[in-house]
Amino acid sequence: MKVPVGFIETLWSFVSFLPYFFLLFILGLLKAAIVGPIAVGIVVISNSSVIIGLWPAHFLWTYYCVVRTKRLGPVLKIVVLIVLPLPLILWPIIGTIGSLLGGISYGFFTPLFATFEAVGENVTDKFYHCFADGCLSTIKGSCTAVQDFIDFCFHSYFSYMDELSKKVPEDEMPVDIKLEKLPSCILVSLVGVLVDVALITAIALWKSPYMLFKGWKRLLEDLTGREGPFLETVCVPFAGLAILLWPLAVVGAVTAAIISSFFLGLYAGVIVHQVFRSCLFRRLIPDGTCLRCFVVSLFDEYVNDLLYLSEGSCLPRPRYRRNMNTSHGRKKLGDNDNDLRIRRESSLGTKLISERSRTLKRAIQQYKPVQVWDWLFKSCEVNGRILLREGLINIKDIEECIVKGNCKKLGIKLPAWSILQCLLASAKSESSGLVISDDFELTRFNSPRDKVFDWFIAPLLIMKEQIKNLQLNVNEEISLRKISMECKNDKPEDWDACEFPSSDNVRKAQLQAIIRRLQGIVGSMSRVPTFRRRFRNLVKILYIEAMQAAASANHIGGMLNSTIDGASSIGSGDWKDSVETVNVSGRRDHDNGNIV
Incomplete structure (x- = not known):
């Protein structure tokens, strides 16, 4: 069009x-x-x-x-x-x-x-x-x-x-917590709730008209200029729907600000316990006031950045951490002058791009959490077939998970095994992130901007570097795949019966720590509600394929027995030819995925 x-x-x-x-x-x-x-x-x-x-x-x-x-x-x-x-x-x-x-x-x-x-x-x-x-x-x-x-x-x-x-x-x-600090923390939390709720609500209500009219202005410009979300479909009716429903988005943002202000006020008590050494009320009043001003000023600056208003905040931002080493804190966070300049330029560039047109896309593709989530379960499905074929899991394990709900082996070890394969492949590559597939590479730059996923992905990147530094050989990788499914990982001696190629206890302890950490991450993932629903569907697929594989194996076994029974009347040469035909047929079925 x-x-x-x-x-x-x-x-x-x-x-x-x-x-x-x-x-x-x-x-x-x-x-x-x-x-x-x-x-x-x-x-x-x-x-x-x-x-x-x-x-x-x-x-x-x-x-x-x-x-x-x-x-x-x-x-x-x-x-x-x-x-x-x-x-x-x-x-x-x-x-x-x-x-x-x-x-x-x-x-x-x-x-x-x-x-x-x-x-x-x-x-x-x-x-x-x-x-x-x-x-x-x-x-x-x-x-x-x-x-x-x-x-x-x-x-x-x-x-x-x-x-x-x-x-x-x-x-x-x-x-x-220290008992002598408890009254101070409770007092600051109560005062913080009253002050933060009032001030943040006032700021949110004051800035809401700006958000309403600037949003309408942006949407109307995109509608008439065919930019933003309306360029690809050339003015689909979503344009009018977005304009019509924008006030609801403003109301939702104001409501979220008011609700979050309550928890920010309560969190003031935690800050008091962490940084205020003096429990005297004469120090609590000025320090608590500085803390409240800092929080409100930070919220005002965040709103200004969101609405593309003037940078910073007109409200004061006093220091409330009196004993904090500023230089150490900056060095720890990597907040030197060069990093700060780069971040400011990046932020300014992103802001100008957003102001000019929303249709300009970043050079780096940003993956969504659902894409990573889909990869995990697809990987579990593929690796589940491999583990079934190798005998590391069997139909009994699947039946216990479906019927009895005992999914400890499948629900924890199968996803951990799948992620371990990703870590091993990523450690061999030159990638700075995780090699999910041939066309899917997850790094710190394109990973989902989601705090929950950051909790999971950041440790995996560290474990990948640890595996890379260990420089595992082929035999150790093969043994590690088997051990992670069959053996315990509490102490180095647990792997003696599993015939791990290396006799270095330090090396064993490092690998055991990685596997334990990996299984702990998967355990945290399993608490996400969608995990159990999708994993149950995955287990049902594996169960059906395992039953089909067992039926195919029994069918091939029956063909083999009938061939052997008829071999006495046919002759030794014909019997060998019949057995070879059955074996070739079995290999072909295996390649097609009927036997896993």
Whole structure:
């Protein structure tokens, strides 16, 4: 399609666009009115039933794990036990309200967006998809959301609590607070909540008109100039939908700022305990004031950067960490003058690019978390077939995971084994990141800008460098793959029975630490609700393929037995030819993936 040039063509394109947009918008609203209540009912009824049904177990088990844990010191444990009833009592109310709001948002906006997506350039039979898309898929998505929530309540929560109550190493010090600082921390937290909520709410409300009108200005410029998100599809109706729904985005941003201000105020008590050595109230007042001014000024600067307003903040930003070594802190963070200059230039360039046009893309492709997540399960599926073929896992392990829910071997060791293959391949390459596949390389520059994924990816990059420094030979790599599935990794002597090629105990201990760390990362991943749902689907696929492989093997065995029985009447030469034919057939089936 030709992009309109000139005022007359642009105006005509905009006028002709309006009926098209309003028809799709009305159709999307009708679909949302029909499908939305069903989705809301599924989410609210199911989630609230799970919350209320498991609330007694969650209440008792939380108290039991907190009392039993050795990770918390006595003072902090008493404080937690005193404060704990409040969030536990509020949990059913918050969970039900959150389910209601989430169900309404998902049930209303998903059919509406699907209606507009149905008129995209790559969609065939647009008329049918305008009516069909977003109806059944929204209901299925609601059921999926409920399933993930159930997994979180049944698995993730109890997994976190079990980890809290586990035995801690003797050299690990429990987390505790000093009793003499407790009144100061509570006082600062209460004052921080009052001050932060008031000031941050005022800043958010004051800047919200700027966000509203600057957003509308940007969207209208993209609409009339065919830039931003409207260039590729040349003014699809998403343009009008984005303009119409932009006030909701502003309201959501203000609401998020108000909610986050409450937690920022509470966090002031933690800062007091960390950096304020003096517990006198005469020092607490000026230091607490400096802390509050610093937080509010930082929030104001963040909002200015987000809205492309004047850099910095007009509010003062005093220092509240009196005993901090500035030069050491800068050196530790790599914040020297050169790095600071580069970051400022990069930030300025990104800001100018965003101001000029959103259609300009960065040279580095930014991968999304879902892409990394998809790779992990695809890798587990491929490596699961390999492990089945090599006998490192069997049908019994799969049946225990499906029937009994005992997925410790598959749920932890199979993903860890898959990531280990990635680390070994990345260590051999010249890449600075992780070689996911031939056309997929994950580095610090293109990794998802997600804090949760950063917690997982950063340790993997460190482990890759550790493996690279060890310079494993071929025999050690082969043995390491087998040992990671079959042997324990607690101490170097555990690998003596596994016939590890190297007799160096230091080398063994380093590799065992890497595998333990890798399995710990996978254990944390398994608490993500979507992990269990997708891994169950993966296990079902492996189970079906394992049963087919067993059936094929039995079929080949039966053919072989019948051939041997007929060999006595046929003759020795013909018997050999028959056996060779069966073997060739078996190899061909193996290459085609029927025998794994």
